[in-house]
Amino acid sequence: MIDDLVNVADFERAAEGKLDPGIAGYFFGGACDEVTLGENVSAWRHWRLRPRMLAGHREWRTESELLGGGLSMPILVAPVAYQRLVDPDGELAMARAAAAVGTAMCLSTLATARPGEVAAAAPEGRRWFQLYCFRDEGVTRALVEEAVGSGFEAIVVTVDAPRGGRRERDLRTGFRIPEGLGVPSVQAALGSERAVTIEETFALMDPALGWADLERIASECGVPVLVKGVLTAEDAALAVEHGAAGVVVSNHGGRQLDCVPATADALPEVVDAVEGRVPVLVDGGVRRGTDVAIALALGADAVLVGRPALWGLAVGGEAGALKVLRLLRAELELALALCGCDSPDALARTHVKRTPAASVYSA
Numbered sequence: 220m221i222d223d224l225v226n227v228a229d230f231e232r233a234a235e236g237k238l239d240p241g242i243a244g245y246f247f248g249g250a251c252d253e254v255t256l257g258e259n260v261s262a263w264r265h266w267r268l269r270p271r272m273l274a275g276h277r278e279w280r281t282e283s284e285l286l287g288g289g290l291s292m293p294i295l296v297a298p299v300a301y302q303r304l305v306d307p308d309g310e311l312a313m314a315r316a317a318a319a320v321g322t323a324m325c326l327s328t329l330a331t332a333r334p335g336e337v338a339a340a341a342p343e344g345r346r347w348f349q350l351y352c353f354r355d356e357g358v359t360r361a362l363v364e365e366a367v368g369s370g371f372e373a374i375v376v377t378v379d380a381p382r383g384g385r386r387e388r389d390l391r392t393g394f395r396i397p398e399g400l401g402v403p404s405v406q407a408a409l410g411s412e413r414a415v416t417i418e419e420t421f422a423l424m425d426p427a428l429g430w431a432d433l434e435r436i437a438s439e440c441g442v443p444v445l446v447k448g449v450l451t452a453e454d455a456a457l458a459v460e461h462g463a464a465g466v467v468v469s470n471h472g473g474r475q476l477d478c479v480p481a482t483a484d485a486l487p488e489v490v491d492a493v494e495g496r497v498p499v500l501v502d503g504g505v506r507r508g509t510d511v512a513i514a515l516a517l518g519a520d521a522v523l524v525g526r527p528a529l530w531g532l533a534v535g536g537e538a539g540a541l542k543v544l545r546l547l548r549a550e551l552e553l554a555l556a557l558c559g560c561d562s563p564d565a566l567a568r569t570h571v572k573r574t575p576a577a578s579v580y581s582a
């Protein structure tokens with residue numbers, strides 16, 4: 220079946236048709252009126268590429284460097300919770316797909332597989348761990364130690380979720396994470412004998428996390444720490460000052476605070492504030508290779524994709540996720556070639572301009 224799907228939108232439709240409505244609502248949905256969810260996708264379309272002709276290239280490459288290691292493309296797999304809801308192998312299949320295409324996967328704290336299992340499933344893959352911080356520092360430390368001990372190269376601290384967003388699709392469908400589908404690394408870190416529910420897990424997280432905590436985590440954990448969920452120049456500057464090794468421009472895929480800017484709109488001010496001191500990544504609404512090209516031209520070092528990879532996993536397991544990642548890579552390569560660029564690094568702000576139509580939206 221996946222042979223007939225030619226782009227991410229095809230995977231989105233196929234996943235919607237396949238998944239139980241409650242599960243689909245959980246993965247597709249956003250917060251409140253889903254203003255930001257929709258604008259994340261449309262905002263990339265408010266930019267236009269300015270391609271250069273007769274550039275004289277015969278070969279194009281999508282490879283890039285991030286945090287001292289190579290990637291086959293500047294497109295990573297974003298942390299998405301509870302992947303066993305859509306595929307029996309869940310995060311293990313996703314990790315294999317990411318490794319097969321040569322990119323890194325970021326594993327959620329709310330994963331249904333432990334870091335060690337993910338490492339064993341795809342030992343050759345590059346892996347990062349997304350961290351939610353708990354009130355009990357010992358729990359947070361145990362999660363970090365397990366991930367770092369399993370070869371995870373970076374910790375990505377998510378800072379946009381002091382409380383969970385209001386997901387009205389879930390309220391309407393009455394969706395609940397099935398009992399028994401727990402988060403084994405959190406369970407182990409808590410020393411609990413039974414699976415902990417998502418509500419219990421959220422209640423144990425620390426809503427009062429501050430920049431000093433980030434600085435402490437960055438100094439303690441022994442691997443680079445990135446901050447995920449930054450939308451303003453002010454917070455980008457604070458993240459760098461407090462030891463972040465990278466900043467991820469993200470609004471959690473429109474699932475936390477509604478009516479925040481689309482990430483395409485927040486990206487330029489963050490890039491300008493960071494001034495090249497650390498890598499800037501962005502996620503949210505990336506559905507096409509041209510979206511990736513626009514993000515890179517605006518100054519991002521890489522993007523992450525959440526739902527697209529998840530749709531691939533839902534539709535075709537590991538092979539489905541792999542096909543989505545390969546499609547995005549092929550689309551990016553074509554976009555580079557048609558822009559007159561032979562590599563991701565060659566894209567600059569001169570390769571993009573805002574469409575006149577976007578001025579109404581951005582006013």
Ligand SMILES: Cc1cc2nc3c(=O)[nH]c(=O)nc-3n(C[C@H](O)[C@H](O)[C@H](O)COP(=O)(O)O)c2cc1C
Binds near residue numbers: 245259377503526527
């Ligand atoms: C169902 C779902 C679960 C998510 N779980 C997490 C999570 O556990 N931790 C986290 O930092 N971000 C989480 N995110 C946000 C993603 O990491 C990412 O920011 C977002 O999906 C990017 O937008 P996109 O889906 O349009 O690519 C989740 C997103 C979705 C859709």
